[in-house]
Amino acid sequence: MVFRIDTTKHVDMGFWQSWCPAVHAFAASNGLPNFFMFGEVYDTSEALCGSYTGTRGGGLFLMDSVLDYPLYFTINSVFATARGNTRQIVDHYGRVDAHYDANAQMRLVTFLDNHDQPRFLSPAKREQQHQPPRRRAGFSLHLARYSVFILRHRAGLQRQDRSLRP
């Protein structure tokens, strides 16, 4: 069982300092000592996203992990729009090592698209691609690093629709 915590960055840190330990303790007392909680921090900054992992925000242990939104933006630059350099991937992982809880670094929740974002293969992005096979290379990145990869249902679709919530 897993909790995905929506809109984490829009709630005061003080709340998470109280709520997260309470949930972990309750889960542990009910036979789930490894109960996994990850936050949605919709942001490009590893420093901000990392502050919600473990004790990196100061004080008590918060989330076990977060969605890897900084990597999402990097993937768009490197693969979808084809404008960015590939060094950004290395730089991202360097900042992850600097700012994230040690365990969270190895279980970031990675994704290519989600219900708030256009599909990885959507026309808006595809138009900017020099060649359609670029997306094939993009998928190969999901074998990198330790991660909990969320392959969105129908990621293979060339759609822009953000409203679907299957």
Place this chain on the structure above:
Amino acid sequence: MFAGRFKDGPAGVDSFNLTHPLFQLVATLNNFRRLYPALSLGAHVNQWSDPGGPGLFAYARRLGPQEVFVVFNTAGSAQTLPGRGTIYATGVRLVNLLDTNETLTVAAGSQTPPIIVPSTTAKIFIAQSQWLPLDPVVVSNSPAHSASGVPTSSPIILQFSNPMNTTTVQTAFNISPPVKGAFSWSPAGDTLTFTAAGAGLAGSTEHHCAREPGEGCNFGQYDVCSV
């Protein structure tokens, strides 16, 4: 099972074609992850990146005696990856998981030889001695997924990626609404043809075929013409 029935789903789009090339690519990558523990538990080692613009990115995943070496090229032209260090000894033969006809030999000093990577493609290497076969999948089917106006007399044809155990596939084959019929196989044992008897296929037909024990996959859902 859900084909075309999502709330607010788009009209006229086949969202559930399991034989679409991109679906099959993702399935293949996930199959690699199941086959090679280094891809799920191995240490990540950056091997190459280009700071100046679109280009090469390479990394290795290492776990014990296993290394999976991944390189991809986001540039608009072919690029050559210079030799990089590997855990494999000089002389070890490597194979590209995405094209097993391509092999490399580890060069002196446990270095990969220069690797040419065409534009917007990826290569994934592992020691040939550690290579494992992929699970078989259906690579094409007829009638096509989500086809309409399919004649009742149409045979259902499934082409697999490998020769199959015909008995287990026929046992797993399921068609709804149920109709009786006969199975036949290609000489190579990789293509199954089901021909319905009597009045043929009926109504809105679905057929299923298990790829693994206990797993059913919906490969076809058709609108069949009335007789």
